[in-house]
Amino acid sequence: MQTLELKIPPVVQVLVTASIMWTLAVAVPSLGFTLSGSPLVALVFAAIGFAFALLGVLEFRSAGTTVDPRVPDQSVSLVVRGVYRISRNPMYVGFLLVLIAWGIFLSNLASLVLLSAFVIYMNRFQIVPEERHMREKFGEAYRQYEAEVRRWF
Numbered sequence: 402m403q404t405l406e407l408k409i410p411p412v413v414q415v416l417v418t419a420s421i422m423w424t425l426a427v428a429v430p431s432l433g434f435t436l437s438g439s440p441l442v443a444l445v446f447a448a449i450g451f452a453f454a455l456l457g458v459l460e461f462r463s464a465g466t467t468v469d470p471r472v473p474d475q476s477v478s479l480v481v482r483g484v485y486r487i488s489r490n491p492m493y494v495g496f497l498l499v500l501i502a503w504g505i506f507l508s509n510l511a512s513l514v515l516l517s518a519f520v521i522y523m524n525r526f527q528i529v530p531e532e533r534h535m536r537e538k539f540g541e542a543y544r545q546y547e548a549e550v551r552r553w554f
Contacts, residue, residue: 406530407471417498418519419503432510446502454495456484473534481546488554517550
C-alpha cells in the first residue's frame, strides 16, 4: 500500500471524490433529502473551505516552503502560525469543507457517506506519510506541534 502514499495530488483526490459523490446522487436518488436553504448553506461551507485552504497556502508561501504535499522532504520550514494554529492540515480541512458543501448542494445521503472515505484516504495515504517526513526533518519541534494542534480541526 505504500505505493499509493503521496502519489495522487490532493486536488485530484477532491475532484475524484466530488465526481463519485455526484454519480452516487444520480444513481441513488431515493436517498435524496430536502434541507431548507441548502444552496445558501452549501455556499457558506464552500466559502469557509476555500478561505481555510487559501490561508494555508498563503502561510506556506510566506514561509518560502513548498505547497506540493507529494514532496514533503522539500519543506524548508515548519509552519505553525496563522491558520496552522487551528489545524495541522488547513488545506485538507478546506477541501473537506468544500466537499461537504458539494454534498449539501447535491442533497443526497449516499454522496455524504463518501466524505468519510475521503478522510480515511487522506489520513492513510497523504497525512500519515507527510507527518512521518516532518518528524524526521523537524524532530522535537514537530512532535511538540503535533501535541498542541489537531490533525484536522
